[in-house]
Amino acid sequence: MLRIHGIPRSRAFRCIWAAEEAGQAYEVVPVGFGPGLKDAISAINPNGKIPALEDGGLVLFESLAINLHIGAKAGAPLMPAGDDGARVLQWTLWAATEAEPQAMQWAYNTFILPAEKRDPALAAAGAAALAQRLAVLEAHLAAGGPWLLGAAFTIADCNLAGVLYGAWANGFDLGPFPKVKAWLDAALNRPAALAARKQREG
Numbered sequence: 001m002l003r004i005h006g007i008p009r010s011r012a013f014r015c016i017w018a019a020e021e022a023g024q025a026y027e028v029v030p031v032g033f034g035p036g037l038k039d040a041i042s043a044i045n046p047n048g049k050i051p052a053l054e055d056g057g058l059v060l061f062e063s064l065a066i067n068l069h070i071g072a073k074a075g076a077p078l079m080p081a082g083d084d085g086a087r088v089l090q091w092t093l094w095a096a097t098e099a100e101p102q103a104m105q106w107a108y109n110t111f112i113l114p115a116e117k118r119d120p121a122l123a124a125a126g127a128a129a130l131a132q133r134l135a136v137l138e139a140h141l142a143a144g145g146p147w148l149l150g151a152a153f154t155i156a157d158c159n160l161a162g163v164l165y166g167a168w169a170n171g172f173d174l175g176p177f178p179k180v181k182a183w184l185d186a187a188l189n190r191p192a193a194l195a196a197r198k199q200r201e202g
């Protein structure tokens, strides 16, 4: 049994989605935001952040690494071998380093921070930087698709769509990126994603 420490309204959402895609039994060990978070999670994640995973004797932090592990346990098609496995790693690291920092800069300064702490210039710069990356994704999907690696949904789709979920759900302008929008709509409406979203969105 996978034990996902966190709450669905955090990055634990991605791991819940991955477990649903993999068809693996899991429980969510509720650790939420607030002053008690670090005390509650530090024994499992020395970074003092959620999510973290316990899988038997294995303890992992980093949501996307957790998802690669869940994918690897399931095997293909969620986590293919060979060249496609390398492509999954490529898109997962792209999600973490190219998409997430830009999306979070926009998100913090658009809807996460209290209104008086938001900086519209930072929001605009984050949006512009994210749009630059989404243009790359748009071209990639236009050349292939419907999923990142082609015909089969993989954990790379879960990871990148999980990273972009906040932008998708909070009105980031995807108009210039119709292929990205169609891919995100399809990913986030898969039965496994809907099961995870139900826990997050109610």
Ligand SMILES: N[C@@H](CCC(=O)N[C@@H](CS)C(=O)NCC(=O)O)C(=O)O
Pocket: 009, 010, 011, 012, 037, 048, 049, 050, 051, 061, 062, 063, 064
């Ligand atoms: N790179 C980490 C980021 C984890 C992270 O920042 N989690 C947030 C919740 S979504 C958190 O625990 N924030 C509390 C804090 O930073 O004190 C991951 O993907 O797991």
